[in-house]
Amino acid sequence: MxxxxxxxxxxxxxxxxxxxxxxxxxxxxxxxxxxxxxxxxxxxxxxxxxxxxxxxxxxxxxxxxxxxxxxxxxxxxxxxxxxxxxxxxxxxxxxxxxxxxxxxxxxxxxxxxxxxxxxxxxxxxxxxxxxxxxxxxxxxxxxxxxxxxxxxxxxxxxxxxxxxxxxxxxxxxxxYSAINGKPNRINAEIRRIVKSTRAAASETDKDLFDHLIRRSNTSERIRLAAVASKAKADLGWLDAISKIGAEKERTLRP
Structure with missing residues (x-):
């Protein structure tokens, strides 16, 4: 439910x-x-x-x-x-x-x-x-x-x-629900995933990271980007966030 x-x-x-x-x-x-x-x-x-x-x-x-x-x-x-x-x-x-x-x-x-x-x-x-x-x-x-x-x-x-x-x-x-999930659990997953570089991360972790970003609205995406940045994520993770944000913008254009 x-x-x-x-x-x-x-x-x-x-x-x-x-x-x-x-x-x-x-x-x-x-x-x-x-x-x-x-x-x-x-x-x-x-x-x-x-x-x-x-x-x-x-x-x-x-x-x-x-x-x-x-x-x-x-x-x-x-x-x-x-x-x-x-x-x-x-x-x-x-x-x-x-x-x-x-x-x-x-x-x-x-x-x-x-x-x-x-x-x-x-x-x-x-x-x-x-x-x-x-x-x-x-x-x-x-x-x-x-x-x-x-x-x-x-x-x-x-x-x-x-x-x-x-x-x-x-x-x-x-x-992990975007609607009524547990922010602390989501934050912990973001911090865990970005401990390694995106190039060295498993496909499972990359898919989960991208999902958590992709399913978020703009404010939540900014918040998760801040969590990743504070955890000293490498540029590969931050670049992925930017690309996902660009995907959404293209989708919204008439």
């Missing part, structure tokens, strides 16, 4: 029926619940927020009926007849990078839908890249190629110890 925070708007899509994600926000904060036909159209505006249950959500009042996608008829209703899920996925794929976590996407309608989105990549240049965290206990090259064939980039990890590697990755990613 911390990763789903876009700054004033927390948005996450789930196929789960339960309301456990709604309970995972900060104490005192509120997140809305939407299901099926009530889900708002994707937009970058702050009003596109909440936990979005694309297969329905259980009503907290157990005496009330909950509309859920369970049977083949339900899939036909919401994927084909009403087109609730396809229209949502098509729009979201053009506005956001989609990241699947703990979802195999093996439901035939969803599988065909994601294949259709991948096919759109050859026709529309605004389609964002899609990713999935894919865990196995042993190498599975066939499954990796299957994800790629669906136009989704698999991020493989060792699924041992109840997917512990994924949990640690998500926790660390949240700590």
């Amino acid at each position: 911390r990763l789903a925070d876009r700054g004033g708007a927390t948005t996450v899509v789930t196929t789960n029926f339960d309301l456990l994600l709604e309970g995972g926000t900060k104490r005192g904060s509120r997140v809305d619940t939407y299901a099926l036909g009530s889900i708002p159209r994707p937009t970058r505006q702050a009003d596109f927020a909440g936990v979005l249950h694309i297969h329905g959500a259980l009503d907290p009042d157990q005496s009330r009926f909950s509309e859920l996608v369970l049977s083949d008829q339900d899939f036909g209703e919401f994927y084909l007849r009403r087109r609730v899920v396809p229209d949502f996925i098509y729009d979201a794929a053009r506005l956001f990078h989609l990241v699947l976590v703990g979802y195999s996407a093996n439901d035939p309608p969803m599988r065909y839908l994601l294949n259709a989105v991948a096919a759109d990549g050859s026709r529309f240049d605004d389609l964002r890249e899609r990713f999935t965290f894919f865990g196995t206990r042993s190498p599975d090259p066939v499954a990796l190629e299957d994800w790629k064939a669906r136009g989704i980039t698999p991020i493989h990890y060792d699924a041992a110890d109840d997917h512990k590697a994924l949990q640690l990755t998500l926790e660390r990613w949240a700590e």
